[in-house]
Amino acid sequence: MVLRRARTLILGIVATLLTGFFTVLGTGAVAHADSTLTYVHSPSMNKTIPVKVLRAAGGGPAPTLYLLDGLRAPDNDNGWLINTDVEVFFADKHVNVAIPFGGGGSFYTDWQRDDPHLGRQMWETFLTRELPGVMAAEFGSDGVNNAIAGLSMSGTSALTLAAKHPDMYNAVASFSGYPTAATPGFAQGIQLSVAEMGGNPFNMWGVWPAGRWLANDPLANVGNLRGKGVYISAGGGSPTSDPSVNPLSAEFDPVWFAQMVPLEMASGISSGLFVPAAQAAGARVQTHISADGIHWWNYWQDRLKEAWFGTLAPSLGV
Numbered sequence: 001m002v003l004r005r006a007r008t009l010i011l012g013i014v015a016t017l018l019t020g021f022f023t024v025l026g027t028g029a030v031a032h033a034d035s036t037l038t039y040v041h042s043p044s045m046n047k048t049i050p051v052k053v054l055r056a057a058g059g060g061p062a063p064t065l066y067l068l069d070g071l072r073a074p075d076n077d078n079g080w081l082i083n084t085d086v087e088v089f090f091a092d093k094h095v096n097v098a099i100p101f102g103g104g105g106s107f108y109t110d111w112q113r114d115d116p117h118l119g120r121q122m123w124e125t126f127l128t129r130e131l132p133g134v135m136a137a138e139f140g141s142d143g144v145n146n147a148i149a150g151l152s153m154s155g156t157s158a159l160t161l162a163a164k165h166p167d168m169y170n171a172v173a174s175f176s177g178y179p180t181a182a183t184p185g186f187a188q189g190i191q192l193s194v195a196e197m198g199g200n201p202f203n204m205w206g207v208w209p210a211g212r213w214l215a216n217d218p219l220a221n222v223g224n225l226r227g228k229g230v231y232i233s234a235g236g237g238s239p240t241s242d243p244s245v246n247p248l249s250a251e252f253d254p255v256w257f258a259q260m261v262p263l264e265m266a267s268g269i270s271s272g273l274f275v276p277a278a279q280a281a282g283a284r285v286q287t288h289i290s291a292d293g294i295h296w297w298n299y300w301q302d303r304l305k306e307a308w309f310g311t312l313a314p315s316l317g318v
Contacts, residue, residue, distance in 0.1 A: 031091040033057075040134050044110075044122035051131065052081060053139055054090045054097035063145035063170075063316035064096045064135050066127060068154035071193055073104040079151075083297035089305060094318050096139050098131060105197025107190070108150070108157035109216055112206055117198040123157075128165050145316045147229075149173035149307065151300045152263070153193060156181055159218035159274075163225055171229030171315030173307040175300045176267040176293075179232070179274035182209060182217035186270055219274055226282035229315035231307035234271040235264045235293020242294055263295040286310045 033054035041048050056062030067086070069079045078099045080086045090097050108123040115121065127148075135141035146169050150158035155177020162172035180186050187208045191201035205212040214220045243249035245257045271289055278285050288306060293299045312318075 032087045033091040033093075033097070035087060036139075038134070038138065040126075040131055042122070042126045042130050044125040044130065045120050047120075049126065049131075050076070050101040051134075052078060052099040052101070053135070054087060054099070055139060056094050056096045057092050058094045059140075061140055061142040062094055062096050063147070063318060064098055064132070064139075064141040065312060065316070066131075066146065066148040067097055067099045068108055068148070068150035068157055069100075069103060070151050071105060071153040071197065073102060073154075075102045075104070077101060079297065084301040084304070086301075086304070089308075093308075093313075095313075095316060096135060096141050098135055100127070100131070103154075105153075105194050105199050107160075107194070107204065107216075108154055109160065109204065111204045112212065113203040115199050115203045117200075121204070124161060124164070127161060128168060132168075145170055147171040147173070147312045147316055149175070149231075149304065149312070150177065151175040152177065152267070152295065155179075155267075156190075156218065159225075159230075160216050160221075162228065162230075163218050163221035164215075166224045166226075166228065169228065171231070171312050172225070173231035173233075173304070173312060174271070175233050175303045175307075176235070176264055176271075176295055177232075178267060178270045179218040180270045182213040182220060183270075183273075186266070187213060189266060219277055222274070222277045222281045222283070225278055228283050229286070229311040230278050230283040231286045231288075231303075231311040232271050232275055232278070233288040233293075233303040233307070234267040235289075235295075235299060236268045236291040242296075245294055260294040260296055264293060267295070284311070284315075 036053050038051050039048045040051050067080055078101050103123055106121045106123050110124040111121040136143045148158045148161055148169050155174035158172050159174050159179050162169040178186050194201040243251040244253045245261050275287055
């Protein structure tokens with residue numbers, strides 16, 4: 001009898017320990033979105049664009065979030081996938097997230113002329129006419145509820161596309177973008193950015209301020225955002241944001257400071273000019289413009305989550 005009780009007690013302890021062990025394994029696992037790397041041919045650019053699609057959780061027709069990369073977007077990956085936890089964050093969200101590769105220096109726009117270095121750039125056509133059909137046919141996107149978001153270069157692009165195609169996008173988010181694209185100073189910054197990537201800025205929108213500059217300026221077309229969900233964030237590059245940009249810190253990096261702080265300060269000024277115009281136009285605006293934050297991915301990762309819960313998800317009906 002004693003032996004039987006002892007054996008029962010031991011088995012009970014072992015079962016409890018095993019249950020706890022597997023519970024830890026289960027709760028400690030990190031869920032990732034069901035994702036697919038698909039290759040979408042673009043007739044307008046006569047090339048194939050890799051697109052990482054994070055499939056919507058739950059099945060059935062789903063809205064789509066188009067998530068664009070920054071100035072130095074690689075052709076074989078995307079900064080959101082490299083530098084943030086988007087695959088974890090969207091794992092339980094009922095939304096397809098389309099993350100195209102490439103587009104470095106393109107401003108995700110249709111260029112007036114082919115460029116000797118960057119080639120044929122017809123990203124507006126790809127994003128608004130070519131890719132959506134694939135998302136509907138292969139991934140169950142409902143084709144009705146769409147949003148677009150981007151950072152830095154593509155923060156400008158996202159606002160431009162949303163303003164030029166108001167029938168397509170319910171909402172837009174810009175993280176550290178430059179929505180006063182045709183304004184003196186900011187236009188020259190955009191030209192320098194294209195040139196930095198080896199492109200000729202005159203091939204993009206022509207000679208400023210003529211050509212297509214106003215047509216691709218979010219501020220000039222802000223009236224088209226009436227009724228849309230609009231999220232705008234930008235920082236001021238305050239030294240308190242990161243010790244690497246604090247001249248008083250032992251970790252101060254002058255090269256990092258020169259790269260990250262002026263860009264964010266310029267974005268803060270541009271975004272600050274755009275917000276009241278968007279509000280006056282009747283957009284549903286959510287903002288996060290503050291002194292902190294630098295021009296980098298950890299900041300944009302946090303702002304994407306804020307934009308999702310405050311602007312993107314409600315606008316998409318998620």
